[in-house]
Every structure is written in C-alpha cells, then in structure tokens.
Amino acid sequence: MSTKNIFPRALEAEAIYILREVAAQFERPALLFSGGKDSITLVHLARKAFYPAPIPFPLLHVDTGHNFPETIAFRDQLVAATGARLIVRYVQDSINQGKAKEETGKFASRNLLQTVTLLDSIDEFKFDACIGGARRDEEKARAKERIFSVRDDFGGWDSKKQRPELFDMLNGRIHVGENVRVFPISNWTELDVWNYIREEQLDLPTLYFSHERAIIERDGFYWPHSTFLQTSPDEVPFEATVRFRTVGDMTCTAAVMSHADNVDDIISEILAATISERGARMDDKRSEAAMEKRKQVGYF
Amino acid sequence: MEVLRIATAGSVDDGKSTLIGRLLYDTRSIADDRLEAIDSASKRKGLGFTDLSLLTDGLIAEREQGITIDVAHIYFSTPTRKYIIADTPGHVEYTRNMITGASNASVSIVLIDARNGVVEQTRRHLYIASLLRMQDVVVCVNKMDLVGFNEVIFNEICQQIRDIAGPLQMDHSTFHFIPVAAKDGDNVVKRSEKMPWYQGTALLELLETLQPHSGKSELPLRFPVQYVIRPHQDAFHDFRGYAGKLSSGRIVTGDRVIALPSLRMGTISAIYSGDQLVPEAETGDSITLTLKEDIDISRGNMLVKESELFHQVSSLTAKIAWMDEQEMQEGRAFLLQHGAQLVKVRIQAVKEVLDIHTFEQAADKKTFRLNDIGTIQLKAARPLFLDCYRTNPANGAFILIDEFSNNTVAVGFVDSF
Numbered sequence: 248m249s250t251k252n253i254f255p256r257a258l259e260a261e262a263i264y265i266l267r268e269v270a271a272q273f274e275r276p277a278l279l280f281s282g283g284k285d286s287i288t289l290v291h292l293a294r295k296a297f298y299p300a301p302i303p304f305p306l307l308h309v310d311t312g313h314n315f316p317e318t319i320a321f322r323d324q325l326v327a328a329t330g331a332r333l334i335v336r337y338v339q340d341s342i343n344q345g346k347a348k349e350e351t352g353k354f355a356s357r358n359l360l361q362t363v364t365l366l367d368s369i370d371e372f373k374f375d376a377c378i379g380g381a382r383r384d385e386e387k388a389r390a391k392e393r394i395f396s397v398r399d400d401f402g403g404w405d406s407k408k409q410r411p412e413l414f415d416m417l418n419g420r421i422h423v424g425e426n427v428r429v430f431p432i433s434n435w436t437e438l439d440v441w442n443y444i445r446e447e448q449l450d451l452p453t454l455y456f457s458h459e460r461a462i463i464e465r466d467g468f469y470w471p472h473s474t475f476l477q478t479s480p481d482e483v484p485f486e487a488t489v490r491f492r493t494v495g496d497m498t499c500t501a502a503v504m505s506h507a508d509n510v511d512d513i514i515s516e517i518l519a520a521t522i523s524e525r526g527a528r529m530d531d532k533r534s535e536a537a538m539e540k541r542k543q544v545g546y547f
Numbered sequence: 548m549e550v551l552r553i554a555t556a557g558s559v560d561d562g563k564s565t566l567i568g569r570l571l572y573d574t575r576s577i578a579d580d581r582l583e584a585i586d587s588a589s590k591r592k593g594l595g596f597t598d599l600s601l602l603t604d605g606l607i608a609e610r611e612q613g614i615t616i617d618v619a620h621i622y623f624s625t626p627t628r629k630y631i632i633a634d635t636p637g638h639v640e641y642t643r644n645m646i647t648g649a650s651n652a653s654v655s656i657v658l659i660d661a662r663n664g665v666v667e668q669t670r671r672h673l674y675i676a677s678l679l680r681m682q683d684v685v686v687c688v689n690k691m692d693l694v695g696f697n698e699v700i701f702n703e704i705c706q707q708i709r710d711i712a713g714p715l716q717m718d719h720s721t722f723h724f725i726p727v728a729a730k731d732g733d734n735v736v737k738r739s740e741k742m743p744w745y746q747g748t749a750l751l752e753l754l755e756t757l758q759p760h761s762g763k764s765e766l767p768l769r770f771p772v773q774y775v776i777r778p779h780q781d782a783f784h785d786f787r788g789y790a791g792k793l794s795s796g797r798i799v800t801g802d803r804v805i806a807l808p809s810l811r812m813g814t815i816s817a818i819y820s821g822d823q824l825v826p827e828a829e830t831g832d833s834i835t836l837t838l839k840e841d842i843d844i845s846r847g848n849m850l851v852k853e854s855e856l857f858h859q860v861s862s863l864t865a866k867i868a869w870m871d872e873q874e875m876q877e878g879r880a881f882l883l884q885h886g887a888q889l890v891k892v893r894i895q896a897v898k899e900v901l902d903i904h905t906f907e908q909a910a911d912k913k914t915f916r917l918n919d920i921g922t923i924q925l926k927a928a929r930p931l932f933l934d935c936y937r938t939n940p941a942n943g944a945f946i947l948i949d950e951f952s953n954n955t956v957a958v959g960f961v962d963s964f
Contacts, residue, residue: 255548255629263821263833264792267774271846271887295821298835299786300778383620391617406617411647411870413958415792416884416946420953434631436622520578 254442259292262431264415265394266296269376269429270303272419276376276429277334279365280306282318283494284451285380287325288432288440291449293378294329305332307377309364311357312339313475313496321452336368355477356498366402369426376419378429384436394433400424437492438517445510457490457508468501492517550629551759554652554681556637556645556672561660562689566729567621567632570751573736576623618648628755637668639903642918643870645675646958650944653759654683656750657708661694661726665707667904673708674906677715678866678920678960680940683757684712685723687750691742692728698744701726725750763830767855768796768804769934769942771886772848776835788819788835789844794886794941796852798836799827806842807849807932808859813838830941847888849932859930863964864898866922866936869915871949871956876914881956883927885945891928892947898922915957922962936960 269276278293280286293302308322326333338360341347347363350356369377383390393409395417410418419427432440444451461472461484470476472484475498489502490513507513555563571577621632633648635641649655655676659669676684686708694700705724712722725734726745733739734749747753776788798804802815818825819835828834836850844850851857869875875894883892900912900921915921936943947957 253548255550257550257831258629260792260831260833264773267790267833271774296790296833297774297776298819298822299780299783299788300776301780384622390619390621409617410955411643411958413647413650413946413955414941414944415651416886416944418884418946418948418953418955420882420948422953434620434622436624436629438624439629 252446254439254446258432258435258439259295259443261415261434262289262292263296265417265429265431266293266378268417268419269378270297272417273376273427275372275374276304276378277307277372277374278302278304278378279380280308280322280333281380281494282308282314282322282452283380284440284444284455285382285432287449287451288443289378289380290325290329290331291447292431302329302331304378305334307368307372307374308333308335309361309368310335310337311361311496312337313357313473313498315452315454315471315494315497317452317454318494321450325450334368334372336364336371338364340364341367352477357496358499362402369402374426375421376427376429378431380432381430382435382437382440383430383433392430392433394430395419396428396430397421398426398428402426404428438514441510441514441517445514452494454491454494455513457488457505459486460489460502461485462487462489462502469504470501471497473497548624548627548629549759550631551654551754551757552631552633552652553654553656553754554633554635554645554649555656555658556635556648556668556675561637561658562729563634563637563658566656566658566687566689566727566735566750567634569729569732569735570630570632571621571623573732574623574625574751618644625751625755630754637672639667639671640918642671642675642903642920643868645672646679646868646870649675649679649681650958653681654685654754654757655679655681656685656687659686659688659704659708661688661690661700661704664704665711669708670711670906673711673715673717676720677712677717678868680719680936682720682759682761683723684717684720685725685750685753687725687727687729689727689729691726691733692731696726696728696741698742701745723747723753725753760830763795763941764797766795766830766939766941767857767934768798768802768850768852769794769886769932769939770796770798770804770836770850771888771932772844772846772850773887775845786837787841788837789850790833790835791887792833793828793830795830795939796855797827797829798834803853804838804850805853805857806844807851807857808930809843809848811840811842812853813840813842813850815839847886849886849888851932858932858934858964860927860933860964861930862895862924862926863931863933864922864924864962865945865959866920866962867915867947867957867959869917869919869921869957871952871954872917873949873952873956874914874916875956880950881947882950883925883931883945883947883959885931885933886942888931889948890931892925894923895926896924898924923959933961935963937962 338357341364347360393412462469463482463484490505507516619634623630635645635648657672688701688704727734736751738749771791772789773791778786800815816839817837818828877897880893883890897913899908902909934942943961945959946955949956
C-alpha cells in the first residue's frame with residue numbers, strides 16, 4: 248500500500264473545475280461544512296482551486312448540538328489554519344424558535360431537524376449555491392443526483408425534473424428563490440477519498456482513528472455512549488477500541504471495532520470490509536427510500 | 548490511476564443489470580449489507596432470485612415501475628483502474644438520458660440478447676454511439692448459455708452489427724465483440740471454458756486495456772478561461788491568474804498564446820496545479836496560468852496557440868438532440884453554453900429532423916419534440932471559439948438553455964461553419 252498515485256487525479260481536476268464554475272456562476276455560494284472527511288476534502292480542494300487567493304465563499308456549519316466535541320475542535324483549528332470564513336447556525340435555535348420539534352424516544356435524532364436550520368440559513372444569507380460533500384456511491388438516491396442539483400423555493404428535490412448534464416457543461420441558471428446544491432466529489436468513492444487524504448496528507452478529526460471509548464450495543468451496532476443517547480436499563484456501556492467510518496451526530500453514527508490508527512491501516516480495513524460506509528448510519532435505515540424522501544424536503 | 552468512463556444502455560430483460568452486478572460482484576465492489584438489502588427487497592417483491600437491478604434503480608418511481616428511468620452512476624475499481632459506469636434506460640422515450648450518460652463516456656457497452664439478435668434498441672444505441680463518436684464500442688452478445696454457446700449465432704449477430712455500423716460511418720469507433728453469459732459470469736471477468744472457439748478476451752480484461760485519452764494532447768490547444776484569480780494580498784500583489792481546464796492540447800511554460808476574442812498575444816510565465824508550480828499541463832488538467840504581458844482577459848475568453856489553427860464562429864450548422872418537453876421551432880432564440888462562454892443564439896433554420904425509429908430523415912418535420920435528433924443552422928450574437936465535433940469533440944459540443952425556464956433543452960454537436 249505504499250505506492251503513491253493510486254488516487255485518480257482526473258477526479259481532482261473535475262472537482263476543482265466544478266468549484267471554479269460555482270465561484271463564476273453564482274453570486275453568494277457557501278460550502279456546507281460538517282467536520283466529516285468529505286467536507287474536509289472539499290475545503291482542501293477549494294484552497295487548491297483558488298490559490299493563491301483565499302477561498303471566495305464562506306463555510307456554513309449547521310450545528311445540531313449533538314456533534315462529537317472532537318468535530319467542533321477540529322473545525323475551529325481548520326478555520327484558524329486556512330483563514331476561511333465560518334458561519335455557524337444552531338439547530339437548538341430552530342427548536343427554541345418553535346420551527347423544529349425535538350424527536351423523542353430511543354431512536355431520537357436531530358438529523359431531520361437540521362434541514363430546517365439549513366433552509367433558514369440559506370434564506371438568511373440568500374445563498375444561491377450550497378456546496379456539499381455528498382457522493383453518488385454512498386446511497387442509491389444519491390446515485391441519481393446531478394452535480395448541479397436545482398432545489399425549489401422550499402429546498403425540495405424533484406428527481407423527475409432534473410436537468411440533463413452533458414459533457415462537463417454545468418447550467419447554474421436559476422429563478423429567484425431557487426438555489427443549487429453542488430456536489431464536486433460526486434464521482435469519488437469512499438476509497439478515493441481515503442487515498443486522496445493519504446496522498447495529500449490531510450489532517451482529520453481523531454474520531455476516524457481507533458481510540459478507547461464507552462459504547463453500548465444495540466441491534467448489532469456499537470453506539471457512542473453520550474448524554475444525547477437515550478438508553479434502556481439493559482444497555483450497559485462498556486469500553487472498547489473503536490473508530491468511526493463516517494461522522495454524523497452522536498445519536499446516529501455507529502462505531503466499528505478497529506485497531507486502525509493511521510490512514511494506511513484504514514485503507515486496508517476498507518478494502519477488506521464487507522459492510523458499506525453508510526451501513527452504520529441509522530438515518531438511512533428508517534426506510535428503503537429514507538434518503539430520497541429527506542432530499543425531497545430539502546436535505547442535501 | 549486512470550479513470551475509464553463507460554456508458555451502458557438497455558432494459559432489464561437483456562441482462563444488463565446482471566452483467567453490471569457481475570462486474571461489481573467479481574471485483575468485490577459491492578458490500579454485504581447492500582447485497583442483503585437487495586436480497587430482502589427482492590423477496591418482498593416475491594421474486595425467487597436476487598434482482599441486481601435494484602442496486603441501480605434507486606428512485607422510488609423506478610422501483611414502483613420496475614424500470615430504469617434516470618442515469619445511475621456505478622463505481623468499481625481494479626488494482627490499476629477506476630471505472631465509472633453511467634447506466635441508462637434503453638427505451639425510446641429515454642433517448643435524452645442515453646445521450647446524457649454517453650456524453651461523459653469513452654466506451655459504450657451495447658448488450659444484445661443472443662436469442663433475439665439485433666432489435667430496434669440496438670440500432671438506437673449504435674446511432675447514439677455514432678452521434679457521440681464513441682471511441683470504443685463493446686458489443687456483448689449475452690445469454691449465450693440459452694443458445695447452446697453456438698458460434699454461428701454469435702458470428703451472425705456480429706455481422707448484423709457491422710451491417711448497421713457501415714451506413715452510420717463509424718470508422719472513428721473501434722468495435723469489440725464478446726460472447727457472454729452474464730448470469731454465470733462467462734467471459735465477464737474471466738475467460739469462459741464453454742466457448743473454446745472464442746479467442747478474444749473477457750469483458751473486464753478488454754476494459755483494462757482501452758486507452759481513454761489517446762491522441763487528445765496532440766490536438767490544438769484549447770484553454771477556456773473559467774475564472775480570473777486576483778488575490779489582492781501583499782504577497783501576491785500583482786498576481787493575475789487565469790484558471791481553467793485544458794479542453795485539448797498541451798501547454799508548456801514559455802509557450803506563445805493568443806487570447807480570443809481580442810487576438811492579443813502573450814507568453815505563459817507560470818503554470819500552477821493547485822499551489823504547485825508545474826512546467827507543463829495536459830488535456831484534462833485543471834490549472835492556473837499567468838502571462839508575462841498585461842492583457843485584459845476574462846471568463847469566456849479562450850487561449851489558443853499562435854502556431855495552431857483556431858476559429859471564431861458566428862454562424863454554424865450542428866446536429867442537436869432535443870431534451871425538453873416543450874417543442875422547438877425555427878426562429879427561436881436560446882442561450883448557448885460552450886465551455887465558459889454563454890452567448891445568445893437564434894435558430895435560423897431547421898434543416899432536418901430524423902425519424903426516431905428509423906433514423907432516416909422525416910421529410911416534412913420541422914419541429915423538434917422531446918428526444919428528436921436533427922440538424923439546425925444557428926447564428927450567434929458574439930463569436931464562439933469552437934471546433935467541429937468531428938475534429939475536436941472536447942471543443943465541439945454545446946448546450947442550449949431556455950432563457951425563461953432556465954432548463955437545458957438541447958445538446959449540440961458542431962458539424963460545420
């Protein structure tokens with residue numbers, strides 16, 4: 248695994264081309280930053296795309312309040328190191344304003360609620376393009392997503408009204424009130440992202456690497472024990488060596504047992520894995536069409 | 548690592564999903580939980596087998612109707628290559644999706660059911676491959692197991708394909724013919740022992756050898772300026788960089804270039820790839836250039852080489868494929884997008900519209916409806932910096948945008964100017 252140049256460089260050229268189209272075609276773009284490896288990759292690509300100028304758009308973080316503390320610490324470090332402009336909006340504020348209602352019960356999560364805060368932020372700053380790190384290989388509804396994905400006044404996605412995207416020509420023309428979600432790493436797979444992280448020597452939150460953590464077992468998955476997770480009496484937390492393959496909220500991201508504490512080991516682990524990346528995301532498992540339904544109402 | 552982009556088209560019946568499923572399965576590109584999810588979904592539908600089409604038919608409407616509607620993107624890789632498959636529906640009403648999927652591919656896989664031979668859909672797939680001047684066309688004659696692995700049947704189908712390709716003038720494409728039984732994986736990833744008469748390679752072996760970018764760097768330089776980078780920082784006070792992706796050709800520091808449309812000349816002083824200085828760049832690279840001279844250049848301009856032929860075109864003839872629900876008649880105005888150029892154009896004349904079933908000229912038709920393909924003449928408000936699609940595909944295609952709906956309504960391939 249020590250050979251360089253495994254990562255297909257054509258994917259980087261494509262992503263940079265897309266980011267430059269966004270800067271050229273839109274007046275008020277923003278990069279949706281979650282603190283996960285995909286959005287960290289996007290920030291790196293944006294720095295390359297506009298070098299030596301600073302990134303010409305802000306990062307927008309929709310903070311659910313259920314983030315891992317490691318994610319927030321990493322975010323603040325990255326912003327300090329890159330000089331990027333960061334905007335944070337809080338799901339808690341949407342709840343306090345009565346615009347969103349907290350879910351209850353064992354599977355309660357703020358995953359759906361963040362759409363409310365996202366749409367409000369788009370409205371507040373009049374963002375006309377939001378760049379996201381979603382990839383087509385993640386999930387079957389995302390496999391049908393365009394690179395420039397037009398959303399209506401309500402942030403909704405209509406799979407039947409998607410514009411054809413021919414060659415590399417991206418049509419970003421929209422009506423007032425509409426906005427576009429942009430996915431520069433659409434054609435990357437999980438492995439591509441990791442190979443890129445290795446070859447570009449990108450820093451990541453410590454969550455991605457194996458560490459000791461208190462977890463509980465539920466439905467065959469290992470959940471991080473936290474004050475946000477509602478547990479039943481028979482769910483007793485225990486210490487284990489784990490890492491996270493994907494980083495979402497503490498309430499919907501399951502850990503995997505792993506001793507991979509560096510990027511090379513993680514890549515070997517992914518190559519041998521038999522469960523897909525989002526296989527440990529409870530938000531996708533609510534129904535067969537969970538992702539498509541969320542996208543229809545404004546999720547990215 | 549190289550990326551190979553493939554387009555496949557066809558219906559569920561001809562075994563396309565099974566073939567793609569095989570490629571994923573045999574290259575270990577599909578995770579257990581996804582297979583299990585498809586398996587249980589198949590059972591819920593009352594099927595006695597794992598329906599691999601559920602892997603790609605991701606939308607609710609597609610699963611309801613049991614058909615592929617939209618382009619799905621599927622990824623797999625081998626130790627040496629990454630593959631992107633644009634999987635598209637084969638039916639006539641989704642012709643626009645087939646063209647969309649094929650536009651980013653250099654290889655087209657045409658699937659044929661050995662029992663049925665060439666059918667109407669096959670002709671359409673070949674026509675689209677010819678329209679897009681696909682570099683490689685791989686004809687997979689599938690379900691060979693159901694015709695007793697018969698060599699004569701395979702050869703007959705190959706001949707039928709050659710007979711169709713002849714009149715389509717597809718000399719630009721290399722044809723490959725492979726007898727396949729996707730269900731059991733014969734000649735998909737590994738060569739089959741059941742067809743000793745077949746001397747060629749298995750499908751994946753063939754894909755591993757195809758060269759997607761051959762010859763593109765030898766074409767003339769076409770560098771559409773996408774974005775101008777002006778840092779306004781002390782360290783880069785006078786920096787003015789022209790960012791873009793090389794459509795064709797190559798560029799070396801010190802090259803003399805001409806800016807279109809101003810025709811001002813300049814010398815490349817630096818080439819940046821990200822934050823790295825590089826001595827040269829090739830077709831497909833996203834780079835930032837700086838010039839020695841202070842020339843006014845903005846988005847939509849193009850850099851070409853002094854020593855090479857280039858064009859500024861105000862009226863042209865093009866083949867178009869119409870992709871909108873609303874029909875189109877002579878005289879309409881649109882926005883034409885080509886590279887970073889966005890120019891108002893008017894359709895001066897509709898020269899011909901093809902019959903979508905026969906691909907012959909429909910004599911009396913002057914209106915484009917959804918999925919229609921034909922030839923138009925158009926006039927542009929400002930000069931366009933393009934080539935004929937035939938000589939330089941990367942710089943010879945455009946899209947038309949409806950100014951009112953903002954929709955992408957057509958794709959065009961420049962024929963002549």
